[in-house]
Amino acid sequence: xSLLTIEQLKIGYEGQPVVSDLNFRVxxxxxxxxxxxxxxxKSTLMRTLLHLIPPLGGKITYGDxxxxxxxxxxxxxxxxxxxxxxxxxxxxxxxxxxxxGLRPFYNAEERKLAEENMKRMNIYDLxxxxxxxxxxxxxxxxxxxxxxxxTRKLLLLDEPVSGLDPKVTSDMYELITSLNKEGIxxxxxxxxxxxxxxxxxxxxxxxxxxxxxTRNMYLQSDAGKMFRAEEKGxxxxxx
Amino acid sequence: MLSKLLLYFQFPFVRxxxxxxxxxxxxxxxxxxxxxLKRFSFIGDGLSHVAFGAIAIATVLRVSNxxxxxxxxxxxxxxxxxxxxxNSRIRGDAAIAMISVGALALGYLLMxxxxxxxxxxGDVCSTLFGSTSILTLTAREVILxxxxxxxxxxxxxLCYNRIFAVTFDENFALSAGTPADRYxxxxxxxxxxIIVLAMNLVGSLLISALVIFPALSAMRIFxxxxxxTICSAILSVICALGGMITAILADTPVGSTIVAADVLxxxxxxxxGSLRKTA
Numbered sequence: 001x002s003l004l005t006i007e008q009l010k011i012g013y014e015g016q017p018v019v020s021d022l023n024f025r026v027x028x029x030x031x032x033x034x035x036x037x038x039x040x041x042k043s044t045l046m047r048t049l050l051h052l053i054p055p056l057g058g059k060i061t062y063g064d065x066x067x068x069x070x071x072x073x074x075x076x077x078x079x080x081x082x083x084x085x086x087x088x089x090x091x092x093x094x095x096x097x098x099x100x101g102l103r104p105f106y107n108a109e110e111r112k113l114a115e116e117n118m119k120r121m122n123i124y125d126l127x128x129x130x131x132x133x134x135x136x137x138x139x140x141x142x143x144x145x146x147x148x149x150x151t152r153k154l155l156l157l158d159e160p161v162s163g164l165d166p167k168v169t170s171d172m173y174e175l176i177t178s179l180n181k182e183g184i185x186x187x188x189x190x191x192x193x194x195x196x197x198x199x200x201x202x203x204x205x206x207x208x209x210x211x212x213x214t215r216n217m218y219l220q221s222d223a224g225k226m227f228r229a230e231e232k233g234x235x236x237x238x239x
Numbered sequence: 240m241l242s243k244l245l246l247y248f249q250f251p252f253v254r255x256x257x258x259x260x261x262x263x264x265x266x267x268x269x270x271x272x273x274x275x276l277k278r279f280s281f282i283g284d285g286l287s288h289v290a291f292g293a294i295a296i297a298t299v300l301r302v303s304n305x306x307x308x309x310x311x312x313x314x315x316x317x318x319x320x321x322x323x324x325x326n327s328r329i330r331g332d333a334a335i336a337m338i339s340v341g342a343l344a345l346g347y348l349l350m351x352x353x354x355x356x357x358x359x360x361g362d363v364c365s366t367l368f369g370s371t372s373i374l375t376l377t378a379r380e381v382i383l384x385x386x387x388x389x390x391x392x393x394x395x396x397l398c399y400n401r402i403f404a405v406t407f408d409e410n411f412a413l414s415a416g417t418p419a420d421r422y423x424x425x426x427x428x429x430x431x432x433i434i435v436l437a438m439n440l441v442g443s444l445l446i447s448a449l450v451i452f453p454a455l456s457a458m459r460i461f462x463x464x465x466x467x468t469i470c471s472a473i474l475s476v477i478c479a480l481g482g483m484i485t486a487i488l489a490d491t492p493v494g495s496t497i498v499a500a501d502v503l504x505x506x507x508x509x510x511x512g513s514l515r516k517t518a
Contacts, residue, residue: 047410050413050414051413051414052410052413052414069414069415069416071414073410073411073414073415075408075410075411075414078408078410080276080277080278080406080407081407081408084276084407084464085272085276085458085461085462085463085464085466085467086403086407086462086463086464087462087463087464087465089463090403090463090464090465091407094400094403094404094407094408094411094412095411095415097400097401097404097412097415097416097417098415098416098417100400100401104396104397104398104399104400105399105400106400128463129462130462130463132462133462146411147411150414150415156414
């Protein structure tokens with residue numbers, strides 16, 4: 001059974017559909033990139049998958065024992081967070097909030113999990129530093145460590161490299177790829193199609209035409225061909 | 240000076256005032272950090288005006304214990320304000336401005352049409368700026384105040400981790416299964432309770448200062464949520480105590496002296512913060 005099966009899904013806000021008739025599935029270990037123009041409904045789709053907004057129609061089925069609150073979510077940064085007085089440790093630990101149940105406080109096991117994930121993201125030496133003092137790339141690692149506290153299986157990343165400089169961007173992509181190789185399934189929203197083709201195993205293109213398939217199928221498809229033509233045009237233009 | 244203080248401490252009403260003042264300062268500073276960070280500071284301000292209107296109604300109706308009327312009315316307004324804040328049709332800030340100014344005007348109007356005492360402007364002034372009411376508390380009011388404060392502190396400590404999570408990132412909290420709406424509601428209700436409590440101390444116009452200043456001061460110096468919360472609680476208690484004692488010794492109005500102390504501490508913290516940054 002697939003980790004996530006989407007059938008005939010119709011998404012949108014307050015009854016206004018943005019995209020309809022979406023069909024795709026995500027298996028254990030996949031690396032799915034959701035691409036499309038601005039306003040094509042990428043973020044709406046992600047919010048629907050997280051149950052933050054209800055679907056307007058169709059079905060989302062979780063399989064392989066995955067529960068809806070066991071998804072590690074990396075949202076886009078909000079304005080409030082830029083100046084938020086919180087230590088790295090506090091933020092990463094808050095990734096364990098789904099495990100709290102009725103308990104008011106985190107236990108030793110959860111604290112250890114937070115520490116492990118800080119080490120995994122290479123930010124353990126920053127644990128007691130303030131989040132607002134960190135660079136953009138470090139902040140993303142903190143939020144990624146928090147997402148890892150929430151899940152063992154599936155990460156949903158919303159534009160994880162927006163606002164990062166090129167060097168930090170490629171580090172971030174490498175980090176995500178290494179997590180994927182460790183067995184964590186990745187679903188990532190991106191408008192960077194070049195990176196999507198380089199790193200992803202599957203691509204979902206939403207917009208005027210919808211495409212879902214493996215990376216190679218995408219390169220052969222109309223949407224993919226169009227993109228490659230544009231890319232060629234752009235590179236010849238640059239020359 | 241010390242002898243004057245000791246003389247004053249022999250009166251039970253002065254001791255009551257100090258106890259209640261410290262408890263209120265503690266409660267109001269706890270949620271301050273969250274309210275400032277969530278950009279909810281103005282909700283406190285709006286609610287305090289609602290509380291003023293409610294007190295006017297209680298005075299006109301000659302309700303013996305006005306807390307019984309003011310508390311529920313303010314809590315209901317808090318819930319309504321939060322609802323309208325999420326509704327995009329009337330923007331949150333506009334709704335708050337409407338409710339707060341409306342309540343202020345209606346309250347004053349009611350007190351004018353149905354005057355209960357000959358000194359109307361004195362009554363209004365003490366409700367707005369809390370000039371003497373802190374020194375006229377009865378033992379029963381002190382106990383009610385103490386119980387409500389302890390409940391607020393207990394709820395805050397028990398929900399501390401969730402309040403942090405919802406304040407820092409509502410979307411992530413929702414995705415992890417934390418019912419963020421419910422915690423927002425809880426924050427609004429606690430804010431309402433604190434405001435009704437604090438009206439006794441500083442009056443309805445100055446309450447926001449009690450909520451916001453300690454949090455902002457602590458945020459200049461400290462960098463983790465826990466440190467900021469603890470520091471703002473300590474600063475708030477020190478300012479309240481210092482302000483009240485100064486008010487007794489120098490014979491100044493209690494509420495505005497406390498707020499003046501809060502403002503002073505804010506500038507000190509701000510200076511320390513900027514000195515550290517340049518160092």
